[in-house]
Amino acid sequence: MYIDLIALKNYRNYEDVRIEPCRGVTVLTGDNAQGKTNALESVYLCCTGRSHRTSHDRELIRTGSEVAYVKVSGVRRDGRHDVEISLSESGRRQVKVNASPVRRSGELLGHITGVLFAPEDLRMVKDSPSVRRRFMDMELSQLRPSYYYALQRYNRALKQRNALLKEALIAPVDPESFDVWERELSLSGAEIVQSRVSFVGKLAESASDIHASITAGKETLRVTYEPSVPPGESLSETKDNLAKQLLNAREKDIKRGLASFGVHRDDLGIFIGDMDARSYGSQGQVRTCALSLKLSEIELIQKETGEAPVLMLDDVMSELDPDRRRQLVKRLDGVQALITCTDKNDLAGAEIGKLFHVKNAILTEEV
Ligand SMILES: Nc1ncnc2c1ncn2[C@@H]1O[C@H](COP(=O)(O)OP(=O)(O)OP(=O)(O)O)[C@@H](O)[C@H]1O
Ligand SMILES: [Mg+2]
Known part of the structure; x- marks a missing residue:
């Protein structure tokens, strides 16, 4: 386009x-x-x-x-x-x-x-996981508005559950209130996880091809999805996993006053060969990884929509x-x-x- x-x-x-x-x-x-x-x-x-x-x-x-x-x-x-x-x-x-x-x-x-590539993206590999999550989120939202809505629902539910966690430290909270938000977290969370699984799978494939070409075959790039909760075989299995773990974590989360896991903790793994580029990549290497990831973003949108993004x-x-x-x-x-x-x-x-x-x-x- x-x-x-x-x-x-x-x-x-x-x-x-x-x-x-x-x-x-x-x-x-x-x-x-x-x-x-x-x-x-x-x-x-x-x-x-x-x-x-x-x-x-x-x-x-x-x-x-x-x-x-x-x-x-x-x-x-x-x-x-x-x-x-x-x-x-x-x-x-x-x-x-x-x-x-x-x-x-x-x-x-x-x-x-559109795909925007700014100087801060060159630091994406070494930045905090939130930067890599945003990369996934922005990309997936453009491809699937339903993903964007799932994220909105997830974030709203997370905020509500966090508020309950704080309340529960002071006075007992009706467990049903937790149930409501945990149900929403596992529903929207499962949608997010499944979308990320399939997105990262495709991204990894094209990023590794592009990276091999940029480095003339000297380096192999491996991109992986690092979910905070292991995805199931299907959407409903992932949803059940999430629901179970949320319930199990409730007491602990109340003591901490914060959600201990969830899709808001996911990361993108970036490896050169077996080396974790996030911790050990050289400045040149992480720049090339970022370039490969950005270029594969273009390729992916082109594949999914049939047209190249701006x-x-x-x-x-x-x-x-x-x-x-x-x-x-x-x-x-x-x-x-x-x-x-x-x-x-x-x-x-x-x-x-x-x-x-x-x-x-x-x-x-x-x-
Ligand atoms: N809300 C605003 N109202 C008026 N001016 C603004 C507003 N927000 C930013 N600016 C002005 O926009 C200018 C920055 O624009 P921009 O970031 O596009 O610069 P640039 O041309 O990309 O520069 P660089 O080469 O440094 O990246 C600054 O002069 C800033 O004061
Ligand atoms: Mg500028």
């Missing part, structure tokens, strides 16, 4: 701008703090419903304004898909898909699909050595890419379709 319009009003430092990317490589270049990342962030917002930098809508609204508006218009095989989001200070959002208002935020998912590269070229840059550029064929950089020389020979200079939120096209 490709997008041909990004319209922003009072979004971050943009007052009112329309950006029309080309189908190939569109470059946004300029000094620091001019609005390059802000533009990519707005596209990511229309892909996932979330900013990759903040969970507070307020920060996305231009200082001094009350409402921010983002529209991204894309073309897929089956026609045009528009996502529009209005953000207000009160935190209430208005979302439209193809000009019709939607009630649930998850309904915007799957219309504009690739956004935020300042990553400058963080990669020439060899890895070339590997990345090699894979831009047939993929729409939005690339930001401060130095055009970092583009490693990518064929540029359109180039915009960004200065203080004003874009000038260089021809």
Whole structure:
């Protein structure tokens, strides 16, 4: 797929701008703090419903304004898909898909699909498990809105059960209250686990192929799913496992005041040969692993939806050595890419379709 319009009003430092990317490589270049990342962030917002930098809508609204508006218009095989989001200070959002208002935020998912690669992703392998879980969650949500809803239900139930755990320390709590939330945790939790099992299976396969190619066969990458509770053979078996363990852990959890396990503790295992790259990978190795994972994300979306997602590269070229840059550029064929950089020389020979200079939120096209 490709997008041909990004319209922003009072979004971050943009007052009112329309950006029309080309189908190939569109470059946004300029000094620091001019609005390059802000533009990519707005596209990511229309892909996932979330900013990759903040969970507070307020920060996305231009200082001094009350409402921010983002529209991204894309073309897929089956026609045009528009996502529009209005953000207000009160935190209430208005979302439209193809000009019709939607009630649930998850309904915007799957219309504009995108993969964002930012410098912090290069540290994904060494970061805390939460970063790798977010990688799984963002990807799976775009592919399956039902996953996104399961996550929402899980997080709500987790919060409720945690509140009960705290209450129970002070005064006895009716066990039935626990039952209610544990039932929801095991139901939504099982959906999440099963989706992650199948997702990581596919991801692992393509990441290991890509990694072998990037390292010219010198390294084998093994990606595994490390669930906090072992998945069963089926959804209902996983659900029963979760329910049983939650019940068993209840007393202990009350003493700790916190849930001791659950899908919010899962991790992604990343190994080079037998070595755990999360603990022992060298800086170069973990960067290559991150690159392989990101590239396989593109491949996976392409396989699942039949169309390549929009690739956004935020300042990553400058963080990669020439060899890895070339590997990345090699894979831009047939993929729409939005690339930001401060130095055009970092583009490693990518064929540029359109180039915009960004200065203080004003874009000038260089021809
Ligand atoms: N809500 C907001 N209202 C107004 N300006 C904002 C808002 N949020 C961020 N900015 C401004 O946006 C600018 C940063 O934009 P952005 O992160 O896109 O920079 P960049 O061009 O990617 O820079 P770098 O090369 O350093 O990554 C800063 O000047 C910041 O003050
Ligand atoms: Mg930036």
